[in-house]
Amino acid sequence: MSFGLDNLPYASVVDQSGRPFAAVRYEDSVLDLAAVDPELFAAGRLDRFLAAGPQAWARVRAAARTRLESGSVELVPLAAVRPVLGFTVADYVDFYASEHHATNAGRIFRPNAEALPPNWKHLPIGYHGRSGSLLASGTPVERPAGIVGPGRFGPSARIDFEAELAFVVGVPGRRIAVGDADAHVFGVCLLNDWSARDVQAFETVPLGPFLGKSFATSVSPWITPLAALDAARRPAPPQDPPPLPHLAGGSGLDIDLEVRVNETVVSRPRFADMYWTYGQMLAHLTSNGAAARTGDVFASGTVSGPEPGQRGCLLELSWNGTEPLAVGDGRRTWLLDGDTVTITAEAGTVTLGEVSGQIQAAP
Amino acid sequence: MSFGLDNLPYASVVDQSGRPFAAVRYEDSVLDLAAVDPELFAAGRLDRFLAAGPQAWARVRAAARTRLESGSVELVPLAAVRPVLGFTVADYVDFYASEHHATNAGRIFRPNAEALPPNWKHLPIGYHGRSGSLLASGTPVERPAGIVGPGRFGPSARIDFEAELAFVVGVPGRRIAVGDADAHVFGVCLLNDWSARDVQAFETVPLGPFLGKSFATSVSPWITPLAALDAARRPAPPQDPPPLPHLAGGSGLDIDLEVRVNETVVSRPRFADMYWTYGQMLAHLTSNGAAARTGDVFASGTVSGPEPGQRGCLLELSWNGTEPLAVGDGRRTWLLDGDTVTITAEAGTVTLGEVSGQIQAAP
Numbered sequence: 068m069s070f071g072l073d074n075l076p077y078a079s080v081v082d083q084s085g086r087p088f089a090a091v092r093y094e095d096s097v098l099d100l101a102a103v104d105p106e107l108f109a110a111g112r113l114d115r116f117l118a119a120g121p122q123a124w125a126r127v128r129a130a131a132r133t134r135l136e137s138g139s140v141e142l143v144p145l146a147a148v149r150p151v152l153g154f155t156v157a158d159y160v161d162f163y164a165s166e167h168h169a170t171n172a173g174r175i176f177r178p179n180a181e182a183l184p185p186n187w188k189h190l191p192i193g194y195h196g197r198s199g200s201l202l203a204s205g206t207p208v209e210r211p212a213g214i215v216g217p218g219r220f221g222p223s224a225r226i227d228f229e230a231e232l233a234f235v236v237g238v239p240g241r242r243i244a245v246g247d248a249d250a251h252v253f254g255v256c257l258l259n260d261w262s263a264r265d266v267q268a269f270e271t272v273p274l275g276p277f278l279g280k281s282f283a284t285s286v287s288p289w290i291t292p293l294a295a296l297d298a299a300r301r302p303a304p305p306q307d308p309p310p311l312p313h314l315a316g317g318s319g320l321d322i323d324l325e326v327r328v329n330e331t332v333v334s335r336p337r338f339a340d341m342y343w344t345y346g347q348m349l350a351h352l353t354s355n356g357a358a359a360r361t362g363d364v365f366a367s368g369t370v371s372g373p374e375p376g377q378r379g380c381l382l383e384l385s386w387n388g389t390e391p392l393a394v395g396d397g398r399r400t401w402l403l404d405g406d407t408v409t410i411t412a413e414a415g416t417v418t419l420g421e422v423s424g425q426i427q428a429a430p
Numbered sequence: 431m432s433f434g435l436d437n438l439p440y441a442s443v444v445d446q447s448g449r450p451f452a453a454v455r456y457e458d459s460v461l462d463l464a465a466v467d468p469e470l471f472a473a474g475r476l477d478r479f480l481a482a483g484p485q486a487w488a489r490v491r492a493a494a495r496t497r498l499e500s501g502s503v504e505l506v507p508l509a510a511v512r513p514v515l516g517f518t519v520a521d522y523v524d525f526y527a528s529e530h531h532a533t534n535a536g537r538i539f540r541p542n543a544e545a546l547p548p549n550w551k552h553l554p555i556g557y558h559g560r561s562g563s564l565l566a567s568g569t570p571v572e573r574p575a576g577i578v579g580p581g582r583f584g585p586s587a588r589i590d591f592e593a594e595l596a597f598v599v600g601v602p603g604r605r606i607a608v609g610d611a612d613a614h615v616f617g618v619c620l621l622n623d624w625s626a627r628d629v630q631a632f633e634t635v636p637l638g639p640f641l642g643k644s645f646a647t648s649v650s651p652w653i654t655p656l657a658a659l660d661a662a663r664r665p666a667p668p669q670d671p672p673p674l675p676h677l678a679g680g681s682g683l684d685i686d687l688e689v690r691v692n693e694t695v696v697s698r699p700r701f702a703d704m705y706w707t708y709g710q711m712l713a714h715l716t717s718n719g720a721a722a723r724t725g726d727v728f729a730s731g732t733v734s735g736p737e738p739g740q741r742g743c744l745l746e747l748s749w750n751g752t753e754p755l756a757v758g759d760g761r762r763t764w765l766l767d768g769d770t771v772t773i774t775a776e777a778g779t780v781t782l783g784e785v786s787g788q789i790q791a792a793p
Contacts, residue, residue: 158562163637186632190577194637195558195644199521199723211718214553220674220717266718269549274526274557275638278718281558311583354583355574355629355641356793360562430719 070094072132073298074417076289077254079111079153082143087111089153091131092289092420096142103130113153113290117237117253118361124237124253128294150288150420152203154235157362159201159284160352161231161260162193164343168371171383188308191343191351193365196260197281201364203288204257204422210404210429211282213266222429223263223279225388226402229369230326230379230410232338233258234345235290236363243353245316248346251359254292257324257410257422258366259285264382264401286364289420296320299414303344310347313354317344322414324370326379329407331394336370336379338412404428433457435495436661437780439652440617442475442516445506450474452516454494455652455783459505466493476516476653480600480616481724487600487616491657513651513783515566517598520725522564522647523715524594524623525556527706531734534746551671554706554714556728559623560644564727566651567785573767573792574645576629585792586626586642588751589765592732593689593742593773595701596621597708598653599726606716608679611709614722617655620687620773620785621729622648627745627764649727652783659683662777666707673710676717680707685777687733689742692770694757699733699742701775767791 070076075091077100082088089108090097100108100116104127107116116123134140163169166183169192173182186192202208214220237253260280267279301319309315322338345367353359369379378384381401384392391398394406402408409423433439438454440463445451452471453460463471463479467490470479479486497503526532529546532555536545549555565571577583600616623643630642664682672678685701708730716722732742741747744764747755754761757769765771772786 158560184635186577186635189580190633192633192637192640194640195560197521197558197720198561199721199726209719211720213718214549214674217552217671218674220676263718270553270555271636271638272547272549273634273638274555275634275636277555277557278714278720281720282718308580311577311581313583351641355576355626355645356572357560357574357641357644358562363562 068418069416070418071416072135074291074295075128075131076291076420077113077153078150078288078290079113080148080150082148089113089116092145093135093142095145097145097148098131098135098140098142102140103127103134114155114361117154117235120238121250124292124294128292150203152201152288155362156198156201156364157360159196159198160193160365161196161368162191162343162348162366163368164191164341164348165369165371166342167340167373168369168379168383171371171378175382175387191348193348193352194275196284200281200284202283202285204285204424206285206424207427208261208283208285208424209427211263211266212429213263213278215265215269223266224401225264226426227262227264227381228326228408229260229262230324230334230336231258231260231366231368231370232322233286233364233366236359237361239358239360241353241356241358243349243359245314245346245350248317248349249293251349252293252345254290256287256290257412257419259408259410259422259424260366261285285422285424287420287422291417291419295417296414301339304342306342314347314350317346319344320414322412324410324412327409328394328399333384333392333394334376334378336377337372338370340372341367341370402426431781432779433781434779435498437654437658438491438494439654439783440476440516441513441651441653443511443513445511452476452479455508456498456505458508460508460511461494461498461503461505465503466490466497477518477724480517480598483601484613487655487657491655513566515564515651518725519561519564519727520723522559522561523556523728524559524731525554525706525711525728526731527554527704527711528732528734529705530703530736531732531742531746534734534741538745538750554711556711556715557638559647563644563647565646565648567648567787569648569787570790571624571646571648571787572790574626574629575792576626576641578628578632586629587764588627589789590625590627590744591689591771592623592625593687593697593699594621594623594729594731594733595685596649596727596729599722600724602721602723604716604719604721606712606722608677608709608713611680611712612656615656615708615712617653619650619653620775620782622771622773622785622787623729624648648785648787650783650785654780654782658780659777662780664702667705669705677710677713680709682707683777685775687773687775690772691757691762696747696755696757697739697741699740700735701733703735704730704733765789
């Protein structure tokens with residue numbers, strides 16, 4: 068774990084007296100950003116800062132770094148604050164940008180057809196999720212109920228996680244070019260797109276996932292700025308067929324994820340294995356004229372790699388419940404009440420804020 | 431058209447000096463609601479009022495009515511203000527609740543299969559749309575671009591409207607019972623879910639509609655409170671098979687819609703022909719544990735009836751572009767640049783605020 072001067076992620080935190088303030092994390096402490104720019108962070112929230120754009124982002128980052136280097140600044144112990152979601156989520160979109168994940172899902176659900184849908188390599192498939200479902204890491208996740216067949220309603224028996232990377236939009240825009248993404252995207256955070264596979268299976272045709280996803284989506288409240296990921300940038304992955312001109316380009320990110328169920332590491336997906344870049348996702352999202360707004364979150368979809376140990380959800384890891392995996396002393400196809408799923412990630416020397424959540428029994 | 435004392439819809443309006451205020455419409459005038467409750471409407475917005483719940487809704491409605499009846503109150507001419515969307519849209523969900531519409535769509539897209547998807551009568555199918563796409567009536571709608579096939583990106587050639595009724599949530603809640611919907615839903619407004627059918631067709635499998643819908647969704651800024659629709663309530667429509675216990679009940683609404691393309695009436699759909707009730711939609715939406723929030727909007731999906739002249743979108747009216755219809759001196763399969771679509775509705779003596787929008791050429 069490394070939260071040094073090259074990292075400095077942002078969140079809102081609440082101190083023991085209940086006072087919220089905007090903060091950067093440095094090692095095991097946080098710096099109150101009101102000390103850097105009292106106006107931009109006046110409300111203890113990140114919304115105005117996100118909207119302020121790349122120059123303000125660079126200025127605040129440099130100023131925070133200078134103060135931390137000087138050692139003359141008062142810090143608050145991380146253990147003395149509770150991080151919360153620091154901005155108002157506008158729209159939430161979830162993509163499906165891992166070829167390995169989409170291929171596995173296709174093999175599972177359509178064993179007699181082409182694994183990838185015919186449109187998959189022509190556009191980054193995505194859909195709108197429920198903005199109100201986004202919860203800060205650590206918030207308990209109640210087992211959802213749903214309709215899993217004609218006349219059958221009850222607690223889902225197939226709760227899954229999906230390990231994803233989410234991108235937080237700061238600067239609004241329409242028809243954003245792939246190469247302009249960094250003028251709009253502030254940073255990234257880990258996201259767990261909890262899924263009720265039985266609910267999802269019955270509802271999803273023809274309009275897509277709905278209640279099988281909308282009950283909870285956990286995110287790390289710590290947003291790692293893109294500025295901290297410069298060393299993790301990689302050339303865009305090879306794409307065949309070449310994307311349409313308005314979707315060409317973007318950069319990959321070399322980020323290694325790790326997923327634990329309770330104490331057991333069940334997967335180590337690599338974001339470098341993703342097919343579509345985040346620049347392509349944002350360009351596609353706004354290509355029809357739709358506006359991206361401050362606080363929009365778009366997530367990558369499940370991050371999966373070519374190896375079985377790199378699959379980012381239980382759907383793939385247990386091959387739709389047919390191949391249980393070892394978790395501690397037991398085995399899992401789907402999550403049990405009491406299970407905690409924790410996703411962590413490293414981008415070289417930069418650690419991302421973890422996202423964790425525990426399944427609670429249906430009420 | 432009737433905007434009498436039994437109607438009194440709400441919006442935010444901006445006067446000629448640029449001052450916003452919350453208002454009820456009475457005949458051809460508006461009443462500034464700051465005169466009724468300065469605190470609740472202080473910001474000129476409806477958000478706090480929506481969240482305040484049924485008792486506050488009833489109190490404000492009665493007080494506005496008393497003042498209007500007294501004749502001693504100062505009114506502003508409707509023509510002197512510009513209505514705007516009066517609340518912050520939280521999540522936007524679109525249902526698919528007309529059996530006639532779903533059946534026609536099935537016949538068009540899956541001519542060799544059952545018209546209705548197998549889940550259709552077991553739950554009200556819905557999906558999340560883009561909250562940021564909601565625009566007040568009168569806002570021009572730019573023709574969107576999109577990918578309509580491998581290697582093919584450009585302005586959509588198949589722009590459609592969908593005539594819908596939208597429900598605005600005031601009071602938050604989870605697992606809302608069908609019978610409790612009126613403790614949460616404040617009112618209704620007409621909505622046009624503009625659709626780019628060619629974009630939608632290529633993108634929609636497997637995760638549902640996305641950019642084919644997210645470019646624009648026009649709504650009337652005038653929200654008709656449910657209290658004005660008491661006389662329009664009807665028993666829930668017959669449902670076979672009977673819905674699951676948690677989805678049973680609700681009431682229909684006898685609202686007659688009319689859709690004009692330019693000056694030509696192209697459809698007269700009746701909301702009384704809908705299969706699923708709005709109480710069922712809200713109960714389903716929150717049945718998995720998801721929270722409904724103040725400012726959530728859920729729409730019915732296209733309102734279509736059994737007769738050809740009651741079909742609520744061009745997809746059905748032109749049978750996917752194969753049967754042009756007369757519009758003025760010309761014919762239409764899909765909308766042309768410059769076309770204006772206007773949806774109006776009457777619920778007995780209560781007129782709903784219209785929603786209108788003109789298609790502009792792609793930029």
